[in-house]
């Protein structure tokens with residue numbers, strides 16, 4: 001680990017801070033969620049999430065949908081400058097402690113087949129490949145396949 005642990009902090013994603021997400025969604029593979037969509041997700045859609053801070057600055061987030069005994073990761077990003085230092089894994093571990101408390105049995109997500117960085121990341125933290133989803137993503141005027149990945153807990 002190359003970061004200073006005492007500079008890292010987490011806050012629960014809620015209506016007061018969800019506007020921060022917009023600025024953190026920079027990656028070409030991240031679908032941009034606007035404030036209204038996130039508020040709706042948190043209020044009515046079973047949404048939960050965390051923002052990770054480094055030296056009091058927001059540097060990443062993860063949010064997911066809680067589907068009783070399953071969870072779907074909807075979005076996850078660490079600012080590019082802070083990547084590959086173990087922070088994404090640390091953030092995901094925090095999310096997983098929620099899964100354990102809520103007895104989530106399975107977590108799944110979709111990832112663009114060309115997003116090797118994220119695929120490596122998810123494999124590293126224990127996700128396995130389930131299936132290919134043909135033409136799942138629309139990128140400009142073409143379609144790209146997605147992969148369905150999952151991790152089981154109980």
Ligand SMILES: CC(C)(COP(=O)(O)OP(=O)(O)OC[C@H]1O[C@@H](n2cnc3c(N)ncnc32)[C@H](O)[C@@H]1OP(=O)(O)O)[C@@H](O)C(=O)NCCC(=O)NCCS
Pocket residue numbers: 027029030076077078079082083084085086087088089090109110111112115117118120121122124
């Ligand atoms: C995916 C993402 C959140 C990972 O965050 P991160 O903080 O860089 O991840 P970590 O530093 O915890 O890396 C954990 C593992 O991921 C893999 N990984 C991370 N960066 C990598 C890189 N540049 N090249 C290859 N593998 C990489 C490695 O296996 C790494 O483990 P290791 O350090 O023991 O080798 C980050 O790359 C990101 O924000 N990507 C853009 C947004 C995105 O694609 N989100 C997912 C959409 S589904």
